[in-house]
Amino acid sequence: MKNTKKNTVTFREGILSVTLFAYGSSAVMGINLRIEQDAWIAILAAAVITIPFFLIYSRIIVLFREKNLYEISEILLGKIGGKIVSALLTWYCIHLAALVIRNFSEFIQISSMPETPQIPIAIILMLTSAYLASSNMRSVGKWSVVCIFIIFFLMIFTFAASIKHFKIDDILPIMEYPLKKIVMSSILVVSFPYLETVVFLCIGETLKKDCKPHRVHLYSLSLMVIMFLMVFFRNITLLGRKMMEISYYPSYLTARIIEVGGFATRMEGSISLNFLIGGITKIVVCIMAAANGLKSIFNFANYRTMVLPSALFALALSTILYSNTMEMYNFIKYYAIYAMPFQIVIPIILWIAGEIYTRKKNKAPLN
Amino acid sequence: MNKRSARKACFLLLSIIICLYLTGCWNYRGLDQMNIVVGIAVDFNKAENLYDLSFEVASLAGANKESGIVGRIINAQGKTIFDAIRNAKRKEADKLFFGSPHVLVINKYLASEMGILGVIDFFLRDGEGRESMCVAISQEETAAIIIESTEGAIEMVSVNLHEIMREEKNIMGSAAQMEMYKIFSELSSKKRSVLLPALRKVKNGDSIVSEANGSAIIKEDKLVGFLNPDQSKYALMAQGELKSSIITLGLTHNLANDISLEIFKNKAKKSYKIEDGKIKVKIEVENHVAVSENQSFINLKDEKEVEKVEKAAEEKINKNIQSVVSTMQERYNADVFGFGEMIYKRDLKFWEEISERWDEIYPTLEVEVKSKVKIRNTALIM
Amino acid sequence: MFKFLSKMREKKEREMEDTFSKFNDPFKEIKVSTLLEDNMDMCKKSFSDMDVIKFREIKSQKEDSFKAFIVFCGGMVNTDTIGTNIIKPLISCNFAKDNIDIDAILKGTLQVVDFSTTDSFDKIVESVMSGDTVLFIEGCFKAAVLYTKEYSLRAVEEPENEKVIGGPREGFNESLAQNLTQVIRRARTNELKTKILTIGRRTKTEVCVCYFDSLVDKDILKDLLIRLNSIEIDAILDANYITELIGDHRYSHFRTTGYSERPDAIVAKLLEGRIAIFIDGSPMVLTIPYLFIENFQSSEDYYFNFYYSTFARLLRIAAFFLTIMVPAIYIATEAFHQEMLPLQLLIRMAQERQSVPLPAAIETVIMLIVFDVLRETGVRMPSNIGQTLGIVGALVIGDAAVQASLIAAPMIIVVGVTGITSLLVPRLNSPIIFWRFFLLFLSATFGFFGFTIGTSLLFIHISNLTSFGVEQICLDANFSLRNIKDIFVRAPINLMVNRPDSLTSNATRQLEENVNE
Amino acid sequence: MVIIIILVLFVSISIYNWFTLLKSSGTLERIVYFSLTFISFVILILHSFDVKIPSPTNGIKFVIESFFESIKEY
Structure with a gap:
């Protein structure tokens, strides 16, 4: 009876779900930045770039407790401005969900089921996510706890298989690629998994009141960095840099060649579930955020009725996004720029406006 | 709310799945509808410009539970590798299944003229294929002959060969087993050459079987030559990749060698320095060994005598590695030890300067070999 | 869910008023008459075509004007009690018709352990059908309901479904009273509350809600009572009827109530702050709230x-x-x-x-x-x-x-x-x-x-x-040792200091003092 | 085949969701719900008939390329 009514997650669940969200599709797409052994620099640099933005996100949460980005923008930018911003953000959430659905259906088709068309795969992926999204946030919290344990287990398991082959030579020479290219790559990392967590702001009222949001963000950022570095080192050690470079799904390929004690080989079928649960989390959060957006644009009482239509729309969108896999990969660089307004511009505007708004509000009673 | 949506989602999924199930399953393939490929041999028919592939598949029909499973060969020709694989289906009711092939044997002419990367591309690309299969070069006229089983065989040849190559590294070290994905990664890194196992047919008792016979040198994806088992052992030792092996010494001027040393641990370190514009490479090899055979009546209780044995072993190793290295440099110009890669990793700028001329520089490198042998014990008796 | 509950409560209140008036046939309005003849006719009419119902007229030996008769259901009563403790004293009594005081008779003459009086035929029918004997006396406008229940029951034996190697062998049987006895015998304290409700329009099954006053979560208890009271059904023949009627997720395949046939298991659950529901006629006793892990627990876990x-x-x-x-x-x-x-x-x-x-x-x-x-x-x-x-x-x-x-x-x-x-x-x-x-x-x-x-x-x-509003899986990221003590492992008994805190208002077991020493 | 699956999906959604929706929600909610579902349905059906539908990806690419010329080379 006690904590069930509250649609909130605890501090640690918050960290884990944010991490899982970011880990989601990057795990399967791989931290594949076309800069071979220098990728780890990009991962770390990206984390440093991300920190101020994460602090801004946390500040927004602190300023407007229990409100989501849509409500905040309506407070700050007025009714019409707020609705426009909400519509943009909703579009971004749905688009992101569609991108992830497409990534995964593409991955599953290539990796294990070449003859199965993508639509049925996408449909059951979408339905599962819609089911979780229409449950409450606490179920998402539990889901992340369990999933992160599975992911960690598999990661450590595969990492352990690589650690005895690891040589420091593998990441030499440092900075082979020009600085410009490395910076570009880190911008990709910033926009691709890290800053996508802006979607969490769109759900709102998820974190328990006593948690400090900046700690949630920073903890999960460090977890993400650790996981991405582990993935990177594992892949480069086991696959070799060239093989890692040319594969669409390096982690999957790594799973294929791991052998344990000579009898357990080719476990990729079971290890790809690791990618899948990350992907589901990401789709779920996006759909929830999109449904929340629709709710605040049209002033509905409950976001749950909007879950299924947004999921369906994301599904439909995912089928027409790309005409082939290569296009999907090439889109990543465009995505970095495309996502900037949603990940950076809107939050910064809202933050500044929010600071001014709260100052004014605090002053008002004194006069 | 949850209740209702839960029910809904379940019903929904169930109905869709049942629908799918009734209308057919795309990727469902029964185990009974497949030929399990365990080995592949690739030849090239120059006259007709076709790839000539032989597959060893597990022959299930004749086998019963008591006897072992033998392989049978399926031959197919095609304009590309994949074409040949699909052509094989014309003769067989069941599709070929490439989930667990163990070896890929490549014809030596094909390897020396057309290169091996083209051949392995299909197997790396295919979702079903196995990146970790062993690649070997046939020393016989065709590759197909290697995986052909002889009269009275009780096991599949390819599985056997895979075991032989796998164990070779741990027991004799005369052939360098290498997985497909590693070959790809190594060959595409800086001007590197690799060693692959070489296979031939020999007489063994009444039958003719395949055996590992040293290594094939692949330079920039083309075969340039072979090393005999002894040479490849020292080549591996210089790379520090030997798991175990034997060094024999002849100390007392007998006709035969009289001491066997069993290697337990092999470490190698490469370094380079530039002196007067010349690159000097140093290979330091360290071996931990045990005396496992002593026909020479040398008193191994005496530490001085032991030191003598160590010295002799060190000299032998130095000499042999030196000779392998110079063969590589002068005869084949193949950088199997990864000197170029070492320079690239340590000093990127320098490498960029010299990488264009690496093929000229490599044969002129001064290589110094320094080995160290430590006798750990003398087994059970003195 | 709040909505659901408040709706339920409203509905219930509305209906409590007119429930009984609606369906309780002609007898509801009829009261006991002072004339014995009328009462007798009424009884005969009520129990027409029911040959198990026995009538016995009684006349006093000493006082001619004293007339009475008793009604009871054959096979459900202890005939010895009726013979020696009811009929015999009445025959030998000497009350006159005009100064009859039914209370005095009940208190002074009859030797039964429990009695009550009523004037409604509705109640009389129910009492007779449940094994009591009803006594009418000429000149009285009330009838006496005398406790004479006795029917044959299955003996207390080890339940087939929950056999154990160690631990007590007793199991519940089909009698509510005996089942309660078995529980009370194991928990001899007045903190153990037992509330009896009657559910089922036709079967009038007695359902007993049992809990430890000091341990139970009052919200859950209130929720349960509301749900039980809003049950509208003809018959309750087994515990599963209740389960399906009060569960949170009616269409889920997972259980939302626990059950056991073992008194020791039920007492253990009560002591964790849960509520037990006894249903007359069913050896299964339900416990709520139900946690998912209880699917994997067995009472035997604690005896090994x-x-x-x-x-x-x-x-x-x-x-x-x-x-x-x-x-x-x-x-x-x-x-x-x-x-x-x-x-x-x-x-x-x-x-x-x-x-x-x-x-x-x-x-x-x-x-x-x-x-x-x-x-x-x-x-x-x-x-x-x-x-x-x-x-x-x-x-x-x-x-x-x-x-x-x-x-x-x-x-x-x-x-x-x-x-x-x-x-x-x-x-x-x-x-x-x-x-x-x-x-x-x-x-x-x-x-x-x-x-x-x-x-x-x-x-x-x-x-x-x-x-009942409690999450079946309490999977917090804050995994603390305290929470998993009785989940994936069965901790030593001296370490299980706390009750599962999502269930109870009083999470510390009394044991703690001993542990601290 | 795929068309059958899509039809089944939408039919079952309509059976299990629309009726409850019709009973218990406002007009606007219904309009949004049905329009989104309908758009998705049309897109999916057209896609499975191999009708080329303009993808938002191309639009995004076009806009970004006209702002940042150099991205093509990266």
Whole structure:
């Protein structure tokens, strides 16, 4: 009876779900930045770039407790401005969900089921996510706890298989690629998994009141960095840099060649579930955020009725996004720029406006 | 709310799945509808410009539970590798299944003229294929002959060969087993050459079987030559990749060698320095060994005598590695030890300067070999 | 859910007023008359065509004007009591017709342990039907209800379904009073509250809500009472009727109430702050709220050494997952991911499959159904035929089918493992059957991808489950030792200081003081 | 085949969701719900008939390329 009514997650669940969200599709797409052994620099640099933005996100949460980005923008930018911003953000959430659905259906088709068309795969992926999204946030919290344990287990398991082959030579020479290219790559990392967590702001009222949001963000950022570095080192050690470079799904390929004690080989079928649960989390959060957006644009009482239509729309969108896999990969660089307004511009505007708004509000009673 | 949506989602999924199930399953393939490929041999028919592939598949029909499973060969020709694989289906009711092939044997002419990367591309690309299969070069006229089983065989040849190559590294070290994905990664890194196992047919008792016979040198994806088992052992030792092996010494001027040393641990370190514009490479090899055979009546209780044995072993190793290295440099110009890669990793700028001329520089490198042998014990008796 | 509850409450209040007036036939309005003749006629009319009902007229030996008669239901009463304690004193009494005081008679003359008076025929009918004797006296406008219940009952014996090796052997039987006795005997304190409700329009079944006043969560208790009171049904014949009527998720295959036939188990649950519901006529006692982990707990866990109990509990948890996943995993590897099998195994399985006519997925479905048929038959059959069944199962299906190449041998292993493990968790029977086939279908269409999706759905479903507002899975990221003490492991008893805190208002066991010393 | 699956999906959604929706929600909610569902349905059906539908990806690419010329080379 006690904590069930509250649609909130605890501090640690918050960290884990944010991490899982970011880990989601990057795990399967791989931290594949076309800069071979220098990728780890990009991962770390990206984390440093991300920190101020994460602090801004946390500040927004602190300023407007229990409100989501849509409500905040309506407070700050007025009714019409707020609705426009909400519509943009909703579009971004749905688009992101569609991108992830497409990534995964593409991955599953290539990796294990070449003859199965993508639509049925996408449909059951979408339905599962819609089911979780229409449950409450606490179920998402539990889901992340369990999933992160599975992911960690598999990661450590595969990492352990690589650690005895690891040589420091593998990441030499440092900075082979020009600085410009490395910076570009880190911008990709910033926009691709890290800053996508802006979607969490769109759900709102998820974190328990006593948690400090900046700690949630920073903890999960460090977890993400650790996981991405582990993935990177594992892949480069086991696959070799060239093989890692040319594969669409390096982690999957790594799973294929791991052998344990000579009898357990080719476990990729079971290890790809690791990618899948990350992907589901990401789709779920996006759909929830999109449904929340629709709710605040049209002033509905409950976001749950909007879950299924947004999921369906994301599904439909995912089928027409790309005409082939290569296009999907090439889109990543465009995505970095495309996502900037949603990940950076809107939050910064809202933050500044929010600071001014709260100052004014605090002053008002004194006069 | 949850209740209702839960029910809904379940019903929904169930109905869709049942629908799918009734209308057919795309990727469902029964185990009974497949030929399990365990080995592949690739030849090239120059006259007709076709790839000539032989597959060893597990022959299930004749086998019963008591006897072992033998392989049978399926031959197919095609304009590309994949074409040949699909052509094989014309003769067989069941599709070929490439989930667990163990070896890929490549014809030596094909390897020396057309290169091996083209051949392995299909197997790396295919979702079903196995990146970790062993690649070997046939020393016989065709590759197909290697995986052909002889009269009275009780096991599949390819599985056997895979075991032989796998164990070779741990027991004799005369052939360098290498997985497909590693070959790809190594060959595409800086001007590197690799060693692959070489296979031939020999007489063994009444039958003719395949055996590992040293290594094939692949330079920039083309075969340039072979090393005999002894040479490849020292080549591996210089790379520090030997798991175990034997060094024999002849100390007392007998006709035969009289001491066997069993290697337990092999470490190698490469370094380079530039002196007067010349690159000097140093290979330091360290071996931990045990005396496992002593026909020479040398008193191994005496530490001085032991030191003598160590010295002799060190000299032998130095000499042999030196000779392998110079063969590589002068005869084949193949950088199997990864000197170029070492320079690239340590000093990127320098490498960029010299990488264009690496093929000229490599044969002129001064290589110094320094080995160290430590006798750990003398087994059970003195 | 708030909405749901408040709706329920409103509905209930509205209906409490007019419920009884609506359906309780003609007797409701009729009161006991002072004339014995009228009462007798009324009784005869009420119990017309009911030959088990006995009437006995009584005349006093000493006072002619004293007339009375008793009504009781043959077979449900103790005839000795009626004879010696009711009829005999009445015959020998000397009250006059005009100064009759029914209370004095009840208190002074009759020798029964419990009595009450009533003037409504409605009540009288109910009393007679439940084994009491009703006494009418000439000149009285009230009838006396005398306690004479006695009916034959099953003896207290060890429950068949929850046999244990260690621990008490007593089990509940079908009498509410006796069941309560067994519980009260184990918890001799006035903190143990028992509230009796009557549910069922026709059966008028007594349902007793039992809890520890100091431990129970008052919100849950209130919620339960509201739900019980809003039950509208003809008959309550077993505990499962109540389960299905008050559960949180009526259409889920998972339970939302616990049950046990063992008084010791019920007392243990009560002591954790749970509420027990006794239903007259059912040996099953329900407990709420129900946590998911209770599916894997057994009362025996607490009667054995904790190392062994922990092992057994982990085994049960593993068995649950095995029994729903093994067929699915088998199909996924067999039909989609053959490369996962080591070569030797792959070849052996392919060999087995060569001569088998059906696709593996359909074969699995058939075999699983066959297994369930065998199991169901075994349950319904007299125990001496059970052995024959075993032979049929093992020989015909196991051996002959494989010999005839109708079924592949690995399938027998898969079905065997699936079947045996399902027996380890009897409380999860219905979800197991549903999810097993669900996962199987998904795996047969999408391989491991489908399997993962199915498993995710299972997990989401379980994490959505609640029981009386309490989450069935309390999976916090804040895993503390305190929370897992009685979940995945069974901690030593001296360490189990706390009750599960989502259930109770008083989370500390009394034991703590002893531990601290 | 795919068309059948899509039809089944939408039919079952309509059976299990629309009726409850019709009973218990406002007009606007219904309009949004049905329009989104309908758009998705049309897109999916057209896609499975191999009708080329303009993808938002191309628009995004076009806009970004006209702002940042150099991205093509990266």
